[in-house]
Amino acid sequence: MIYFDNSATTKVDDDVLNTYQKVSENYWGNPSSLHNFGEKSFNLLQQSRKQIADILGVQPAEIYFTSGGTEGDNWVVKGTAMAKREYGKHIITTSIEHAAVKNSAAALESLGFDVTYLPVDAEGRVSAKDLEAAIRPDTILVSIMAVNNEVGSIQPLDEVAEVLKKYPKIHFHVDAVQGMAKGIHDLIFNDRVDFVTFSGHKFHAPRGIGFIYGKNGRKLSPLMDGGGQERGQRSGTENLPAIVGMSKAVRIIKDNEAKSIAEEQAIREKIYNHISQFDKVEVFSQLNDHFAPHILCFAITGVKGETIVHAFEKEGIYISTTSACSSKKGVTSGTLDAMGIPQEVAKSAVRVSLGDHNKLSEADEFNKVFDKLYDQFKKLS
Structure with a gap:
């Protein structure tokens, strides 16, 4: 089996x-309990928080544990709206955000907030000039993803940050779910960034766990009220085994970041150079610094994306249509639409997404299978 669907989810690392398992067996006390057994769980929770913070170069008090990327995005977008609604009701995001941000913004629109969706260019990237032109006196939040989950475009967060330095009261949120250990740490943790969202299952941690970075001094209203965990910001008994596992996953993937990026780039380049030679192939992810090393989006025109996915599946290769969250709904790529790709082409789009467990030899096998399937599709058309 060749698994090229790592942007949808990754396999949990064996060490993680x-x-x-060890934490589940030995530390089942509630971190909020007063007794010594609960205190041991609390100390382990705080050690995990500190390890993640130290690796990322932030303060432990700036790390808040969540259930994953969707909750994190909802919390920052809606939590900002609730915390700052007396100062304004205007939010700026992009036309290519993940549904967790887009749908949160749409929900706020139904409550009377005004949302501006920035356009993107042919590479799927926003313009800092467009952002500056969209800012109003009542703007309270700018939310821009680090890496697009469909085509892999890296947003110019440094240019956006320069613009927002002139507007220090606006919250700046980055959805970095696809950005962990992809060589863009300095972009994500720019001094002007206020909030960053991460999801553990994108980097070999268990599902159902994630965290946000929230800069000290920046306030969000909590989405969930209850026992006051996470310093009163995110109530609910902490998922300690998953949190400790995630902290280990962060350490492992960051320790191996340079090697993993080089391997992913080599695999991606080998596939790109091969498939881009074919007449009916359109590649939307380019081999330049504007794109992440692990995502390659392309289309075989005239063949539906789901047909391509299932054809590769029969050969033991697992890829996806452009977004795992929308693949079973038959929804065409919102990113490709925003990039000006005709719908007839966009419905043929598929995504190869790599991880640090993939090998260059898998690119050779993929290319062989691609040749076989391309000939079959060509005969059918």
Whole structure:
């Protein structure tokens, strides 16, 4: 089996899984309990928080644990709206955000907020000039993803940050779910960035766990009220085994970041150089610094994306249509539409997404299977 669907989810690392099991077996006390057994769980929770913070170069008090990327995005977008609604009701995001941000913004629109969706260019990137032109006196939030989950375009967060330095009261949120250990740490953790969202299952941690970075001094209203965990910001008994496992996953993937990026780039380049030679192939992810190393989006025109996915599946290769969250709904790519790709072409789009477990030899096998399937599709058309 060749698994090229890592942007949808990754396999839990064996060491992470072992950690999860050991914590489940030995530290089941509630971190909020007063007794010594609960105190041990609390100390382990705080150690995990500190490890993640140290690796990312932030303060432990700036790390808040969540259930994943969707909750994190909802919390920052809606939490900003609730915390700052007396100062304004205007939000700026992009036309290519993940549904967790887009749908949160749409929900706020139904409550009377005004949302501006920035356009993107042919590479799927926003313009800092467009952002500056969209800012109003009542703007309270700018939310821009680090890496697009469909085509892999990296947003110019440094240019956006320069614009927002002139507007220090506006919250700046970055959805970095696709950005962990992809060589863009300095872009994500620019001094002007206020909030960053991460999801553990994108980097070999268990599902159902994630975290946000929230800069000290920046306030969000909590989405969930209850026992006051996470310093009163995110109530609910902490998922300690998953948190400790995630902290280990962060350490492992960051320790191996340079090697993993080089391998992913080599695999991606080998596939790109091969498939781009074919007449009916359109590639939307380019081999330049504007794109992340692990995502390659392309189309075989005239063939539906789901047909391509299932054809590769029969050969033991797992890829996806452009977004796992919308693939079963038959929804065409919102990113490709925003990039000006005709719908007839966009409905043929598929995504190869790589991880640090993939090997260059898998690119050779993919290319062989591609040749076989391309000939079959050509005969059918």
